Amino acid sequence: MTTKELELFALDIRTEIVKAIAKKGGGHIGGSLTIADLLAVLYGNVMRYDPKVPDWEGRDFLISSKGHAGPALYAALALKGFFPMEWLQKLNIEGTTLPGHCDRLKVPGIDATTGSLGQGASIAAGIALGLKKQHKDGQYVYCITGDGESAEGQVWEAAAFAGHFHLSNLIFFLDWNKKQIDGTNDEVMSLMDPMKKYSAFGWYTMCVNGADVSEIENAISYAKHNCGGRPIFIALDVVKGSGVPCIEEVENNHCIGVPPALAEKALSQLEEHRRKLVEE
Amino acid sequence: MSEIIYTGAAPKAEISSVFSSTLEELFHQDSSVVYIDADLMGSMKTKELWKKYPDNVINTGIQEANMIGVAAGLYLTGMKPYVHSFSPFASRRVFDQVFLSIGYAGKSIRIIGSDAGIMATYNGGTHMCFEDIAMMCTIPGVCVIDVSDAAMFRSLLIQTKDRPGVTYFRTARRGLPDVYSDDTEFRIGEGKLISDGSDVTIIASGIMVGTAIEAAGILKEKGVSAEVIDPITIKPLDRELIISSAKKTGAVVTAENHSIHGGLGAEVASLLSGEYPVPVMMVGIEDRFGQVGNEKYLREQYGLTADNIAEKALAAINKKR
Known part of the structure; x- marks a missing residue:
């Protein structure tokens, strides 16, 4: 996809996130919107997958260790044809096939069940090692972590493990929006310098503008060629709720109610963005 | 014909040796079997396997939570994990990981918790796990096995290789007298x-x-x-x-x-x-x-x-x- 097509895809993902969460009346909108650009890049140009065969053995894996970003992954998967778009309207309701947190048994295309933070990081590392042990070269494991999540010890167990085993087929992204449920990272639990931390664990590290699809795509490609046999860590510098100003400006926007008026405003802002993008 | 051979005498083989030899048997039977330990291979007499079968044996170091997650990931690539640690660290310390990353997520794993209960002896109260059965039994679909002797352990280790869900063995490492003759057949759910x-x-x-x-x-x-x-x-x-x-x-x-x-x-x-x-x-x-x-x-x-x-x-x- 071209850069403009990726940007439009990211807009589509955001639009579906807002519609699905608004239909339910609220949800984890902040940390879902922030990864829309990353998902557009991954599903648009980077990952190998087959929507008709979600568990295809030769696929690349994507784990959202921050399991509450389920709505973002579901939007991308539906747009890519893993399941009907109508499913999105049943997000997190009784008897749903789309629980708010990622669920591999219920949702085609979801590779790991996550929600208890930190666990996806280890699962991703295990997949990466399993692929290496079986000499399945060329397959990558992508894992999205959160900055609040990075207070979990298990994340750093996985980081040490991946560094020790030189898992160069593993790429961690950090949704570095600097906010968590009870406040900013600095108020609740400082993350310090994540690049230095991962670097100390033996990872190749980068930091990019997480709202820029070209920067993200170039970083992935560059890191793969320059990681020197190390696992890759890419921090996505973003604003929580990114891409939708009326959500960005909500101070505590981790998991919020999205009444019809807010949803309408969000959708009109997204539509305005789309109009400008198409006119460019 | 199988028979009860209990005399209370020392066993023919210690549980740790049986574990090691059975894993080796499993590696030959199925190349997707993988054994993971968190720096207790020396205690379970499996260090030789680590060197001999580098594609089938992984040492995660002392990070039990990550060990369970790694096992969950290995399963997704088609491997069949057996993981070991002392019973408190194989159950109490990693209960959330076992429950969610394996049980709720519909994967398959065999967990071996050694030095169960009082068999932790001189490691004392910090290592003495009296609650693993209680925790594990709450996982839907789990199989919980309290190992009675070497013949039973070997048989069920082999038998559960392809069993879906969580299979939890709690066992002594040594000093477990033989109860059953080697030809005894064991089945899950059959006392x-x-x-x-x-x-x-x-x-x-x-x-x-x-x-x-x-x-x-x-x-x-x-x-x-x-x-x-x-x-x-x-x-x-x-x-x-x-x-x-x-x-x-x-x-x-x-x-x-x-x-x-x-x-x-x-x-x-x-x-x-x-x-x-x-x-x-x-x-x-x-x-x-x-x-x-x-x-x-x-x-x-x-x-x-x-x-x-x-x-x-x-x-x-x-x-x-």
Whole structure:
């Protein structure tokens, strides 16, 4: 996809996130919107997958260790044809096939069940090692972590493990929006310098503008060629709720109610963005 | 033909050696079998395997939570994980990881928790796990095995290679006398009737099976006929065998190297209270923490003795209506 097509895809993902969460009346909108650009890049140009065969053995894996970003992954998967778009309207309701947190048994295309933070990081590392042990070269494991999540010890167990085993087929992204449920990272639990931390664990590290699809795509490609046999860590510098100003400006926007008026405003802002993008 | 060979003497092979040789057998049988340990290979006599089978053996270092997650990831690439640590670290410390990354997520794993209960001996209270059965039994679809001897351990390690869900073994590492002859066949959910009796049923698992056989001997001298059952798997429990024995004897004693809260005794009592209520007395750890000691000392401390089982058996008989 071209850069403009990726940007439009990211807009589509955001639009579906807002519609699905608004239909339910609220949800984890902040940390879902922030990864829309990353998902557009991954599903648009980077990952190998087959929507008709979600568990295809030769696929690349994507784990959202921050399991509450389920709505973002579901939007991308539906747009890519893993399941009907109508499913999105049943997000997190009784008897749903789309629980708010990622669920591999219920949702085609979801590779790991996550929600208890930190666990996806280890699962991703295990997949990466399993692929290496079986000499399945060329397959990558992508894992999205959160900055609040990075207070979990298990994340750093996985980081040490991946560094020790030189898992160069593993790429961690950090949704570095600097906010968590009870406040900013600095108020609740400082993350310090994540690049230095991962670097100390033996990872190749980068930091990019997480709202820029070209920067993200170039970083992935560059890191793969320059990681020197190390696992890759890419921090996505973003604003929580990114891409939708009326959500960005909500101070505590981790998991919020999205009444019809807010949803309408969000959708009109997204539509305005789309109009400008198409006119460019 | 299979037979009960318990004499109380030292076993032909220690559990740790059986673990190592059985894993090697499994590696040859199925190249997707993978054994993961968290820096306790030296304790489980598996360090040779680590060198010999680099594609099948992984040492995560001392990070048990990550070990379970890594096993979950390996499963997604088609591998069949067996993971080991001491029982408190293979259960209590990683319960959320086992519950969610494996159980809820519909994967398959075999967890071996060694030095179960008092068998942690001189590692003391910090390493003495009396609650693993209680926790693990709450995972839907789990299979919980309290290992009674080497033959049973080997058979079920092999048999559960392709079993879906969580399979949890708790076991001693050494000093577990042989109970069953090598040709004995074991099945999940199928208990063993070790000896027939008519006055009381002793249901014992793990290291208490031999003790229960000794207790039946003590009772016999007193003119009491005790039936002895090893459930083999605490979950699923052999409902038919236990209910039919309770119907025959009308009184039950359970014996386990585990807390009486949530263990074998609780599972048996739960079953019988609904299906065929009879007095159920429990021998097990009664609301206490662990401590340092050798096996004999700890058995006396917690009442995990043949005399105590016999005493509880007589008490259960007295409670019959």
